[in-house]
Structure formats: C-alpha cells, structure tokens
Amino acid sequence: SEPKKDDLHRIIHLMDGFKASKALFTASKMCVFDLLQSRPGLDAAQVAQEIKASVKGTECLLEACVSLGLLKSKPRACQKPVYKNTHLSSRFLLSDAPFSMRGYIQHCDDTVWPLFSHLESAVREGANQREKAFGKTSKEMFQDTFYNSREAKLRFMNAMHSIAKVTGRAVATAFDLSRFKTACDLGGCTGAMAYEFTKAHPGLSVTVFDLPAVVEMSEHFHPLHTDNSVSFVAGDFFKDELPKADLYILARILHDWSDDKVCILLSKIANVCTAGCGLLLSEIFLDEDRRGPSRGxxxxxxMSEGKQSSATEYSLLLKSHGFVTAHVRHTDNLLDAMLCIKVLSNLFCF
Ligand code: SAM
Structure with missing residues (x-):
C-alpha cells in the first residue's frame, strides 16, 4: 500500500535534520539574526552585502530560515521580500539575548558536528573520534580538545555558559535548599549556574571549583552586578582537595567520565561530606526503559568515556557512596535534577 503521509513526513524530517542544523549554525555564525534585529526589514541583497556573502547563497539561507521558523519574510509588490526575526530567533539566537544559545550553537558547529561526521567509526570502535575529527592525538578531553588554545577555551566556556543560563534557574529552584548555607559547584565553569543558585536562595554562598585554565578566564563571564556570594577556586577534582561545603553540585559532569573516574570523584565528595550534607546532581535523566529522551x-x-543514565541508575550509584536520594525532578528544561543526602559511609565502587 502507499506510504502514509505522516510516516513519509517523519522520515524526511529525520533525513533532513542535519541540513536544518547546519542552516541554523551557518546563519548564526554569519550573524544574520543579530543583523536583522538591529535592522529589520532588509532584503536578501542588503543582508548579503552586510554579511559579505553572495546574493544567491544569502537568499537560499534566508528562505531556508523562514521555512524553519527562524525568520519571517514579508512579500512586496514587484520587489524581493524583506526579512525579520521571529520570536524564537529573538529569544535564543541573538548574541546578547538573556537566553542566547549562540555559544552552544557555535560549539555544536565547531566541535560536535565534526565528531558526528565520524559517527560510523565511533559506532564501530565504541570510542570517540576526536583524533579523526580534529587531527590531533587527544588523551584528555578538556585539556587536549576544549582548552588547547585560548580561543577554543573561550568557545567552550561560552557554550557551557549559554546552556547554564538557560537551565540554571530550573535546576536551582528544583528543591528547597534552605538547610544549606554553603555549596560547591564542582566543574562549575563560568559560574553561570552558581549565580542562579545564589539568586534563587539568598543566604547561600557558592564556591565554583574548576580547572585553573577555566578559573583564570571566568571573570569574562561574571554578571555586571556581583556580590561576594559566588567565589572561584582552581583545582582538579580528581586530584586536589575539594572545598568544604554543605552541598555539592554536579551539573553535567558525571556523564563525561568512565566508571573508574566517577568512582574517584564520588568517593572524594563522600569523604568530605558529613551526615546531612547534600549532593545535587543535574543531568539528562534517561527514561527508565531507555527509550528517551532522544536528546540524551x-x-x-x-562517545565520551562516560554514559547516560536513568534517575534510578544515578540513585543506585550515589547510594553506593552513602547518599540517599531525597527528591528527583524532571524539570521540563534541558536538565533534570536529583537531591541526595549523605547518610552512610561509602559502601563500594563498581
Ligand atoms: N557544570 C557546568 C554546567 O553545567 O554548565 C559545566 C559542565 S562542563 C560539561 C564540565 C566542566 O567540568 C567544565 O567546566 C570543565 O572545565 C570541568 N572539569 C573538567 N575536568 C575537571 C577536573 N579534573 N577538575 C575540575 N573541573 C573539571
């Protein structure tokens, strides 16, 4: 029988997904959305001149963006249409929008796209393809790939910053944290998440702990009006002493690391925690049947060293380090969250 229209549309949508992503990445990189925000109503030739591109190419890019809901076009009698941003692009694609995803989009284009172009090898080998994608031997993901130059480091930090700004409030407000006075955000990068925690919980102070290379650049990302409720400490969470706190935050950390490294990190946290201390874990929680969400x-x-897990799998892992799960929240934002409390001594590492 003839294929159903919905089935056909679904499969074509999936096949074309990479073209849509790349059109978004390219328009963002060429600053199309910033341009149309400051000068709405330009036609393709005017946009082409500003972004230093061909008129034909720009026209195709603008029309593709209209079809994806990223731009609106207005037809004009006997003249070419003019373009302006949609609600979606104004909200997420401008460089200076509060929820700008531009940093993460650039990271996807520069780092994730090349990795995914070697997906077949990644699947065959069960290993990441950083060497093939970036042409250098990289042993350590952060130092060798993301932080191997000042530009690469800023790009990565920008990417983390944009996601943390979008997700930070949902994670920070997921639980009543009034019993905690001090927190330590391990791998807290630019501090974007930490500032959301101190905004949501007046009286809480947060120490951001991250690699020296990151901490030395963090001031580029501080909000205009800061108080001293957020501070930064440089160190390696696998090797160095962790700052003392009532609550440890691990946001988008565990999924990157092998079981052995996760065990080292959780053991270190467990060792500095006394009974009653908290551990707030924020990750994408897979459905228990591992059928979604497709994002995770x-x-x-x-193919990082680590893996994606469900809330139950994370709970069991934390339990083996003496933390019991008090609450789990599926936030409807990009990250979910779990609050665990230290009760027991470490049991074992698996
Ligand atoms: N927690 C942040 C968030 O949710 O936006 C950033 C997550 S990012 C995926 C991982 C962070 O861990 C980076 O900021 C990275 O520099 C930091 N990191 C990686 N290895 C580390 C180490 N050995 N010690 C301390 N921080 C580390």
Whole structure:
C-alpha cells in the first residue's frame, strides 16, 4: 500500500535534520539574526552585502530560515521580500539575548558536528573520534580538545555558559535548599549556574571549583552586578582537595567520565561530606526503559568515556557512596535534577 503521509513526513524530517542544523549554525555564525534585529526589514541583497556573502547563497539561507521558523519574510509588490526575526530567533539566537544559545550553537558547529561526521567509526570502535575529527592525538578531553588554545577555551566556556543560563534557574529552584548555607559547584565553569543558585536562595554562598585554565578566564563571564556570594577556586577534582561545603553540585559532569573516574570523584565528595550534607546532581535523566529522551541518547553517540543514565541508575550509584536520594525532578528544561543526602559511609565502587 502507499506510504502514509505522516510516516513519509517523519522520515524526511529525520533525513533532513542535519541540513536544518547546519542552516541554523551557518546563519548564526554569519550573524544574520543579530543583523536583522538591529535592522529589520532588509532584503536578501542588503543582508548579503552586510554579511559579505553572495546574493544567491544569502537568499537560499534566508528562505531556508523562514521555512524553519527562524525568520519571517514579508512579500512586496514587484520587489524581493524583506526579512525579520521571529520570536524564537529573538529569544535564543541573538548574541546578547538573556537566553542566547549562540555559544552552544557555535560549539555544536565547531566541535560536535565534526565528531558526528565520524559517527560510523565511533559506532564501530565504541570510542570517540576526536583524533579523526580534529587531527590531533587527544588523551584528555578538556585539556587536549576544549582548552588547547585560548580561543577554543573561550568557545567552550561560552557554550557551557549559554546552556547554564538557560537551565540554571530550573535546576536551582528544583528543591528547597534552605538547610544549606554553603555549596560547591564542582566543574562549575563560568559560574553561570552558581549565580542562579545564589539568586534563587539568598543566604547561600557558592564556591565554583574548576580547572585553573577555566578559573583564570571566568571573570569574562561574571554578571555586571556581583556580590561576594559566588567565589572561584582552581583545582582538579580528581586530584586536589575539594572545598568544604554543605552541598555539592554536579551539573553535567558525571556523564563525561568512565566508571573508574566517577568512582574517584564520588568517593572524594563522600569523604568530605558529613551526615546531612547534600549532593545535587543535574543531568539528562534517561527514561527508565531507555527509550528517551532522544536528546540524551543522541548525546551518548559522541562517545565520551562516560554514559547516560536513568534517575534510578544515578540513585543506585550515589547510594553506593552513602547518599540517599531525597527528591528527583524532571524539570521540563534541558536538565533534570536529583537531591541526595549523605547518610552512610561509602559502601563500594563498581
Ligand atoms: N557544570 C557546568 C554546567 O553545567 O554548565 C559545566 C559542565 S562542563 C560539561 C564540565 C566542566 O567540568 C567544565 O567546566 C570543565 O572545565 C570541568 N572539569 C573538567 N575536568 C575537571 C577536573 N579534573 N577538575 C575540575 N573541573 C573539571
């Protein structure tokens, strides 16, 4: 029988997904959305001149963006249409929008796209393809790939910053944290998440702990009006002493690391925690049957050392380090969250 229209549309949508992503990445990189925000109503030739591109190419890019809901076009009698941003692009694609995803989009284009172009090898080998994608031997993901130059480091930090700004409030407000006075955000990068925590919980102070290379650049990302409720400490969470705190935050950390490294990190946290201390874990929680969300399952294909897990799997892991799960929140934002409390001594590492 003839294929059903919905089935056909679904499969074509999936086949074309990479073209849509690349059109978004390219328009963002060429500053199309910033340009149309400051000068709405330009036609393709005017946009082409500003972004220093061909008129034909710009026209195709603008029309593709209209079809994806990223731009609106207004027809004009006997003249070419003019373009302006949609609600979606004004909200997420401008460089200076509060929820700008531009940093993360650039990271996807520069780092994730090349990795995914070697997906077949990644699947065959069960290993990430950083060497093939970036042409250098990289042993350590952060130092060798993301922080191997000042530009690469800023790009990565920008990417983390944009996601943390979008997700930070949902994570920070997921639980009543009034019993905690001090927190330590391990791998807290630019501090974007930490500032959301101190905004949401007046009286809480947060120490951001990250690699020296990151901490030395963090001031580029501080909000205009800061108080001293957020501070930064440089160190390696696998090797160095962790700052003392009532609550430890691990946001988008565990999924990157092998079981052995996760065990080292959780053991170190467990050792500095006394009974009653908290551990707030924020990750994408896979459905218990591992059928979704596709965001988490697709991320797993980048084949880091680590893995994506469900809330139950994380709970069991934390329990083996003496933390019991008090609450789990599926936030409807990009990250979910779990609050655990230290009760027991470490049991074992697996
Ligand atoms: N927690 C942040 C968030 O949710 O936006 C950033 C997550 S990012 C995926 C991982 C962070 O861990 C980076 O900021 C990275 O520099 C930091 N990191 C990686 N290895 C580290 C180490 N050995 N010690 C301390 N921080 C580390």
């Amino acid at each position: 399952l697709l991320q797993a294909l980048s």
